[in-house]
Amino acid sequence: MHIYQISNNDKFDIKKLDPNDTKLWKKDKKAAKDELRDLRKKLIDLQRTLYAQHKHKILIVLQAMDAGGKDGTIKSIFKGVNPQGVRVAGFKVPTQEEREHDYLWRIHKRTPRNGEIVIFNRSHYEDVLVVRVHQLVPEKVWKKRYDHIIRFERLLSEEGTTILKFFLNISQEEQKERFLERIEKPEKQWKFNPNDLEERKLWEDYMQAYQDAISKTSTAYAPWFVIPANRNWYRDYVITSIIVETMENLKMHYPNPVENIEQFKDAII
Ligand code: ADP
16 A cells, blocks of 8 residues: 555544655655656556547546645646546536535536546535535534445446545645745735635644545545645655556556558558
8 A cells, every 4th residue: 555545444643644754755856856757758658548448537636725736736747648638627616506416416527437537626525624614514414425425436436437536735834835925926926815814724623624534535446645745846746656556557558450450551542
């Protein structure tokens, strides 16, 4: 099992996991960037085969606190990947129509089809995170959702979806730095939302909600990884390597060509 993978019902303490940890990388930061470039090349090849074979589906769930680096992770990992086979699905505050359905309705519609990689920028986990922290539904309602989620993900998995879930673990101090940067740097100011400061006050509640969600829903078929995310280069390196390894294990191949393909050379007029 990967060192950052959480096992089911693991009584881990999220506050004890170090967001600055870089223990999988023994060399310097520059070398990590080179390694990431090589990993990206592998990912590009794997995705090409995934798309051509049209058999497997990959779902990547990204969750983090505000300024946790979800957008940056998506940008970095999928640099150079054929956009034809990759899709990002972001989940915001549910619309009226979405609220009138069960909370998984909007999620299921955006899961990957054969040959596709879909990245969830936020996900159904919001329904046991923000919804719990703000008591948007009563406790007896959100408590049942862990079980729904486990079953829902099992359905996806049994129908051919490979699922990887990442929590980008930044420290509260790092979040402060990133908020300050959003205020100071003109090109980042559009990202600043004063409401994020209110959410920051609820840090402890969020950590508790994350800890419960992650430990209750990390399964063999839809594992959670808690990624040390204070350092972007390390976060990108670790996540890309997990995705590459998982895709390599699918043993994908290009579809067989039509029979006697060579003979068609002469048929081109
Ligand atoms: P992001 O932070 O992902 O870049 P936004 O700043 O628009 O994008 O934030 C989206 C907001 O939608 C977040 O505050 C998130 O908590 C909220 N949200 C997502 N899903 C739900 C949900 N199911 N119920 C309530 N709020 C949700």
